[in-house]
Amino acid sequence: MIDKTARIFVSGHRGMVGSALVRRLHAGGYANLLTRTHAELDLTDQRAVHACLDQEKPDYLFIAAAKVGGIQANNQYRAEFLYQNLMIEANLIHRAHLAGVQRLMFLASSCIYPRDAAQPITEDSLLTGPLEPTNEPYAIAKIAGIKLAESYNRQYGRQYVSVMPTNLYGPNDNYDLASSHVLPALMRKAHEAKQRGDAEMVVWGSGTPRREFLYVDDLADACVHLMQQGYDGPLVNIGCGQDVTIRELAEMVMDVVGCNAKIAFDASQPDGTPRKLLDVSRLAKLGWRASTPLREGIARAYAAAPFHS
Secondary structure, three states, X not given: OOOOOOXXXXXXXXXXHHHXXXXXXXXXXXXXXXXXXXXXXXXXXXXXHHHHHHHHXXXXXXXOOXXXXXXXXXXXXXXXXXXXXXXXXXXXXXXXXXXXXXXXEEEOOHHHOOOOOOOOEOHHHOOOOOOOHHHHHXXXXXXXXXXXXXXXXXXXXXXXXXXXXXXXXXXXXXOOOOOOOHHHXXXXXXHHHHHHOOOEEEEEOOOOOEEXXXXXXXXXXXXXXXXXXOOOOOOEEEOOOOOEEHHHHHHHHXXXXXXXXXXXXXXXXXXXXXXXXXXXXXXXXXXXXXXXXXXXXXXXXXXXXXXXX
């Protein structure tokens, strides 16, 4: 159990994951939280990151900051996704060590696993096969972060943990149709189709890929659970252990939004990985399971969406 007065730095606190971590930590009685906006601290600036961590010397660091996006953004801005994520994690992990930060949690992504990994995907599937080409740069950056954290543990005895969230959604998600992930994009598309009274709503791909979705506040709860336990073992998958097809997801979103348009699939657009379901047995053995059903989570996320009034 971490003392309630511990200095906890949450990087990326304005993003979907970071803001959920802040909510969960505050709810747990942790009041001494350290945060910086991008204007206050550019995490790709090595000197600025070094100065900040040397000054603050947190007891615990959550690395939730990242450049993220959906298939289109990952494919279009490959260089930026690789470079910016490498810089953010390298600056934070390296300087945390030099500043004497003993405990750190690095949030990676389930896209680190091979495209055709056996389902559900276990943590030891890492580096056993080729990655999904559409998000390979992002995945490579995250794999580098995991290995960097592992290396400081092995060489210097640090307690730097990496966790692998599945697809996330919830408050403060990105609803920009040019860069968002599939679930927020579907919510916005369905909302706008309903507002216009459209007869049809186009969904990218064939509708057959299967995806797992976790409400972001569940992720934050899992991360704090591991923090409080003092977990310092190998990487951990964080998910709900269930998946749905993109067709089923689109239908669920349409039902929540109240949109009666017909769904039309554009098979000329990429599907991405055929299936990506995480094996969450390691996390279950550590005493945590997800608690938010998908439909309930979608309804909560839709109610909080900035375009929904």
